[in-house]
Amino acid sequence: MRAVSILAQIVAADTAPKIMLLLALLVSIFGIGVVVVGRRNSAATSAQTSKKDGQPVGNSTGESLQAKDLSVRDRLSKVRATFAGAISIALTSSSITQQTWDDLEEALLRADVGVASTARVLAPLRELVKTKQITQPSDLISALQNEMTAQLSQNSRELNFDSSLGAPNIWLVVGVNGAGKTTTIGKLSAQQRALGRSVLLAAGDTFRAAAGEQLETWASRSGAEIVRGAEGGDPSSVIFDGVARATSRNIDLVLADTAGRLQNNTNLMEELAKVRRVADKGSGKVTEVLLVIDATTGQNGLTQAKQFSLATQVTGVVLTKLDGSAKGGIVFAIETELQIPIKLVGLGETIDDLVAFDAQEFVSALFN
Numbered sequence: 001m002r003a004v005s006i007l008a009q010i011v012a013a014d015t016a017p018k019i020m021l022l023l024a025l026l027v028s029i030f031g032i033g034v035v036v037v038g039r040r041n042s043a044a045t046s047a048q049t050s051k052k053d054g055q056p057v058g059n060s061t062g063e064s065l066q067a068k069d070l071s072v073r074d075r076l077s078k079v080r081a082t083f084a085g086a087i088s089i090a091l092t093s094s095s096i097t098q099q100t101w102d103d104l105e106e107a108l109l110r111a112d113v114g115v116a117s118t119a120r121v122l123a124p125l126r127e128l129v130k131t132k133q134i135t136q137p138s139d140l141i142s143a144l145q146n147e148m149t150a151q152l153s154q155n156s157r158e159l160n161f162d163s164s165l166g167a168p169n170i171w172l173v174v175g176v177n178g179a180g181k182t183t184t185i186g187k188l189s190a191q192q193r194a195l196g197r198s199v200l201l202a203a204g205d206t207f208r209a210a211a212g213e214q215l216e217t218w219a220s221r222s223g224a225e226i227v228r229g230a231e232g233g234d235p236s237s238v239i240f241d242g243v244a245r246a247t248s249r250n251i252d253l254v255l256a257d258t259a260g261r262l263q264n265n266t267n268l269m270e271e272l273a274k275v276r277r278v279a280d281k282g283s284g285k286v287t288e289v290l291l292v293i294d295a296t297t298g299q300n301g302l303t304q305a306k307q308f309s310l311a312t313q314v315t316g317v318v319l320t321k322l323d324g325s326a327k328g329g330i331v332f333a334i335e336t337e338l339q340i341p342i343k344l345v346g347l348g349e350t351i352d353d354l355v356a357f358d359a360q361e362f363v364s365a366l367f368n
């Protein structure tokens with residue numbers, strides 16, 4: 001026994017430093033492991049928050065937060081650069097001559113205001129000059145700004161939501177391909193959810209499989225439900241099913257996406273007219289038909305607006321991509337020639353980039 005305990009002491013004395021060394025080694029390997037894994041995790045998280053399904057996500061990265069901080073005026077810098085520049089050139093001469101009117105007219109037309117709206121904006125100014133209420137070119141600027149604002153402020157821009165309906169409100173979203181319908185629905189869904197309304201997205205663009213997937217991403221991002229149909233299926237029945245689901249679940253609002261092939265395709269217009277009829281036939285009610293127009297497509301947007309309006313009785317326009325447009329005059333052409341109010345404006349691709357259209361703010365951002 002004694003021999004055994006002496007042997008144990010010798011072994012202990014001999015291995016203790018080795019064990020300590022082993023322990024130290026283990027601790028440092030483990031430590032490095034933790035740091036490496038930790039770094040990998042944080043890299044993966046930040047990659048996830050900055051891009052989800054290949055699409056930019058608002059509010060999650062420094063970049064988007066910075067974008068959100070930019071004011072509406074900042075986002076309209078492209079429109080302002082061309083418009084304000086052209087106007088100030090028109091008004092540099094020492095007196096108001098025919099040239100002044102020609103230059104002003106050209107500046108308005110270049111900004112996409114359109115022939116009829118340009119005439120309507122300039123007529124009251126000509127009168128002010130004729131009656132000598134204005135004599136200096138520089139005084140024309142504020143008169144022009146006032147007149148442009150006055151042309152826009154007539155219509156109500158509230159989104160129609162009837163809370164006494166006892167059934168889902170349906171907002172149809174129509175427009176040509178690429179105008180920004182699906183993106184607008186995603187942004188709108190987030191806004192309506194923030195107001196405390198429950199939302200269901202109906203994937204009525206059944207022509208492209210990708211459209212349904214894109215809407216699915218927006219549904220999960222904004223906390224909305226979604227109803228999708230088979231690819232190539234009947235858009236009306238998808239929307240009808242969406243309304244039925246919304247009714248059974250007491251959901252307040254159905255945002256219905258639609259396909260948007262070329263506007264000169266008469267079948268599309270027939271299809272949309274049918275979508276509208278079928279949507280109204282179910283348990284819900286269409287309280288808003290939003291036509292999405294890409295601001296960068298210019299006067300072509302006006303032709304689109306006329307056709308879509310005939311097919312679906314458009315109640316409001318969403319003007320997208322104003323952040324990337326060097327023109328903005330289409331706002332006047334749409335409102336004064338079609339009498340359809342612009343209700344929302346898209347100023348970027350992320351979830352926060354949809355704002356209520358404010359005529360005064362818009363016109364003042366054009367000038368300074």
Ligand SMILES: Nc1nc2c(ncn2[C@@H]2O[C@H](COP(=O)(O)OP(=O)(O)O)[C@@H](O)[C@H]2O)c(=O)[nH]1
Binds near residue numbers: 178181349
């Ligand atoms: N810069 C900018 N891009 C936008 C805006 N709205 C939509 N887009 C982009 O326009 C493209 C087409 O949008 P999408 O919603 O798929 O159009 P849809 O075919 O009408 O559904 C996408 O790349 C969007 O991110 C906007 O207000 N500003």
Ligand SMILES: [Mg+2]
Binds near residue numbers: 257
């Ligand atoms: Mg789409």
